[in-house]
Amino acid sequence: MERTELIQVLEAAILAADGPLSIERLLRLFEDNDAAPSRADVQSALHALEEACGQRGIELKLVASGYRFQVKQAIARQVARLWEERPPRYSRALLETLALIAYRQPITRGEIEDVRGVAVSSHIVKTLVEREWVQVVGHRDVPGRPALYATTKAFLDYFNLQSLDQLPSLKELQDIDAIHPSLDLGEQPADETPKEAEAEPASTADESVTDTRTKHQD
């Protein structure tokens, strides 16, 4: 198969698909083809496709479940005017629950409630499951066998991520020893964090927010 043709088919397939397409799925397009391209061919073609987007309004993006084309961020706001409806906003409760599932998975509802200090409404869990951001991956072997929740690839796709690694890192916990070194609590791992932590505990949180925001505004 000609490279030009390969690139065209890949472009068309990714655009025609309902969701991101993995390399495996793309390779299967050529399965019965006599001159089926190799994985390396496909990867190189995808690379070419990515570069060809330079002057275009869209870009090729690799997210958790594969490749998709998306509107370039620089012009997304302009394009967003197509839709009258405002994009959905999510409550703090939902986002906190989602964050706990993302960072602590697999996790039970009870464990989420322990951290948040309040009950998690079933409505929130239902919404997360219905959006296919979260799924039950098993049950904890304790009385009641509570469901264990984990995030899905669709969650990563939605947030433009390839893997959980790409989530913003959690703010470090500080040891109370930093204040009272005499009291050895023995619970938390005594790493090197306390020193930096001492510096300015409150501000780090705020800075990271601003960082992320400015990063994605341009």
Next chain:
Amino acid sequence: MERTELIQVLEAAILAADGPLSIERLLRLFEDNDAAPSRADVQSALHALEEACGQRGIELKLVASGYRFQVKQAIARQVARLWEERPPRYSRALLETLALIAYRQPITRGEIEDVRGVAVSSHIVKTLVEREWVQVVGHRDVPGRPALYATTKAFLDYFNLQSLDQLPSLKELQDIDAIHPSLDLGEQPADETPKEAEAEPASTADESVTDTRTKHQD
């Protein structure tokens, strides 16, 4: 607005929209823009976009309600394989219709509906005819002159049968679970045929379901 940017926004908008976009709708994207492009600008940009597709897998198409990108015809077949993964299945309704035509031929759509108790969609009949499993062999001489359907040789070929005789009898069907999946039905002796065929050939063809039942009760 820069022409390059205009082209990018138009491309992104048409690709991001859920349906074709009219020029009016595209113009509205720039409504509050100080340097809003004119209609002529947009048209010329669309033209440029169209030409830029030369080497791509997609093309810009003007359909009744506006512009959309679609996969080029030449590679559409290849791209369509994306959806082949899940082999399509015929509906129960289609299989029942096919079975009734096989066992009760020649039969009209109305007669099929009588047995099934529900309307037979033209889509089903069309599919069976297109597949060349079923053909119209005549018309019943009643008002409306409904088409009479029968199975074809292609039907027999597909199911690896030499003749309809090799289909199990209705009675045997009751024990279908006992029938070997490969349906090696060719062993049945054919010599009793004439005698019993004589018995009452007419009734099955014309008379309604209930009639058949009452008449043939032993």
Next chain:
Amino acid sequence: MGEQTTHPTVNIAGNQGEMPFAIVQGEPLTTPPTDLYIPPDALEVFLDAFEGPLDLLLYLIKRQNLNVLDIPIAAVTQQYMEYIEMMQAMRWELAAEYLVMAAMLAEIKSRMLLPRSVETEEEEDPRAELVRRLQEYEQFKQAAQDLDTLPRMERDLFAAHAVLPVIEQQKTEVPVELREVLLALKDVMSRAEMFTSHRVERETLSLRERMSQVLETLRKSEGFVEFTQLFSPDEGRLGVVVSFMAILELLKAHLIDLAQSEPFAPIYVKPAAPEASSGED
């Protein structure tokens, strides 16, 4: 629920007046209350603004720019209690979690007051557990905010799609097993209560097949077919009988007509229709 109304500003000191903290009767409250007095109308909004006791406590601590690691437990407890009492006075149904926290604070406070026994080494700071929970909660509160700022679909990102054109002569050759067809028939027959018949149907099928063949022959020849052409002697007597039965059957069903111009002249078979092949369906 909007961010503006739900996020108590984390960093309070000297950093006021950006976004309204809450809107009460149309008046924006840009500054979170610095003392304990909250306008009664604002109280509900205020409570709504918190995601629970940990969130409220965190707010109380941050508001005074205190270090989470070194909470002046007495002062914070007092403030917390005052909120709770006020809310109870307003007869709001407080989530049980708020009361549990009140009890926990009271306990820590009393333990802090107890004189330390020197012998017990490595005694835990009574606040340790609370501090751990506060920090942990803060961690995820922050993570949730970070998550919210990530570019995401529908809001910042839009997937690009092209449609697939109608593919010409695309034959969808759906595989079907005979067994499936038979099962379908079994179903429809049971529904139609056909199985009460004890007839053997095998013969009928060959008869029916022949009927279809005769009709097809007629259709293909587009008119008259000579009677004898419908028989093939090489099928033997059996085949001839079946063909004959089929023709009789078709005659009876008024699907064909026989025509003969004079006695002993060839018999012709034709479709019963006035016109041969018109108007299907």
